[in-house]
Amino acid sequence: MANAPVILxxxxxxxxxxxxxxxxxELVFAGKQPTEAELIALCRQHNPVAILxxxxxxxxxxxxxxxxLRVISKHGSGIDVIDQAAAAERQIHVxxxxxxxxxxVAEHTWALILNCAKSVLTLDARMREGFWDKSTHKSLELEGRTLGxxxxxxxxxxxxxxxxxxxxxxxxxxxxxRELPVGCEAxxxxxxxxxxxxxxSLHCPLTEANREMLNMDTLALFKPGAILVNTARGGLINEAALAEALTSGRxxxxxxxxxxVEPLTAPHRWQAINNVIISPHIGGVSDASYVKMGTVAAQNILHVLAQEQR
Known part of the structure; x- marks a missing residue:
């Protein structure tokens, strides 16, 4: 669209x-996993009013x-990938x-919890290898257990x-x-x-205050045999300490x-640890959420730019 303001x-x-x-x-797409250098080049070329x-x-x-640039709008909830202090200094809305x-994300969280508790992937792999573990396997029953x-x-x-x-x-x-759901204790x-x-299960944003909140010391506080699920941000966990807690059986x-660090590059530590399930940061990606995240991100841009013109 000739002479139209650009959104990157x-x-x-x-x-x-x-x-x-x-x-x-005019919408300019940077492509899959754009690098900082690529984004800088596109910004210099198009001088966008917004980045989605x-x-x-x-x-x-x-x-x-x-x-x-007047607004940076996240396609999702986690804004830790945006330098918020730099944006504030430049009077750019985030x-x-x-x-x-x-x-x-909540559905994916439960898919992961149930996979861990019921050994779904392990049992599937064992059966494909010809084993029948009915007499030896016991899954973790969740009723009566504590979800933290x-x-x-x-x-x-x-x-x-x-x-x-x-x-x-x-x-x-x-x-x-401010309040807890019914049936939830503080x-x-x-x-x-x-x-x-x-x-x-982790459901908090990543900040400098809680970075690596789960580390060697805090992982040592877990109940023996507990399960950890993270559908939030990787930086909340010291991955080396978690790897040790998993391999030791803690x-x-x-x-x-x-x-x-995303995306993972092979080889990486999790490939060699059998009691961890990994997925490529897709918990929040579904047919419906794709539309909701896109439309809300777009509406946020429109709202900020409309306010700027007043």
């Missing part, structure tokens, strides 16, 4: 519904390459789409309700939560939650949908 999308696609909302703009962030990071150098992928949630926003609250449905005691640690402290939970298992 750090990905190769966007839901048709979101594209329709942005019809007055699907993949990759947006540091200060990218912002400085786009003098017209927006997210909280809750747009909550159902998808770190973070109780839109996703954590959904996971909590499902925990109640499974007959679990639900314990939550979130110093920012943990006295993070340490108390880790000591009491049979399943620990934890029964773990399931990870996010990692400190």
């Amino acid at each position: 999308i750090t990905g190769s696609d966007l839901a048709a519904e979101a594209v329709a909302l942005l019809q007055g703009f 962030v699907r993949y990759g990071k947006v540091p200060a150098a990218v912002m400085d390459a786009a003098p017209a 927006c997210s789409a909280p809750g747009a992928n909550a159902a998808a 949630l770190i973070g109780l926003g839109a996703i954590g609250s959904r996971v909590a309700r499902a925990g109640n449905a499974f007959g679990m005691r639900v314990l939550a640690y979130d110093p920012y939560a 943990a006295r402290s993070l340490e108390a939650l880790l000591a009491e939970a049979d399943v620990v 934890l029964q298992g773990a399931a990870l949908d996010s990692f400190s």
Whole structure:
């Protein structure tokens, strides 16, 4: 679209519904997993008024390459990939789409919990190898066990309700939560939650204050044989310490949908550890959430730009 303001999308696609909302703009797609250098080059070429962030990071150098930039809108809820301090210094608005992928992430969380507790992948592999483990295998029954949630926003609250449905005691640690879902108890402290939970699931944003909150010391507080699930951010966990807890048998298992460095490159430590399940940070990606995240991200851009013109 000639002379139309540009919106740079750090990905190769966007839901048709979101594209329709942005019809007055020229949309420039940066492609899959764009590098910082590629984003800088595109910003210098197109000088976008907005960046819609699907993949990759947006540091200060990218912002400085786009003098017209007024808003950075995340296609999802996690804005740790955006240098928020740099954006504030440059009076660039940073927006997210909280809750747009909550159902998808909560469902994936439970898929991972159940896979760990019921050894679904292990049993499937054993049967394909010709084994029949009925007389020797015992799965972990969740009813009556304690589910510990770190973070109780839109996703954590959904996971909590499902925990109640499974007959679990639900314990939550979130110093920012104003109220708890029905059937959910507040943990006295993070340490108390880790000591009491049979399943620990992470649902908090990544900040400098909680980076590697699960490390050698805090992992030592877990109940022997506990399960850890992370569908939040990889930086919440010291991965070397978790690998040691898994290989030593301190934890029964773990399931990870996010990692400190993404994408994973082979070989990586998790390939050699049998009691960890890994997925490529797709917990929040579903047919419905793809549309919701795209449209909310687009609406956020439109709202900020409309405010700027007043």
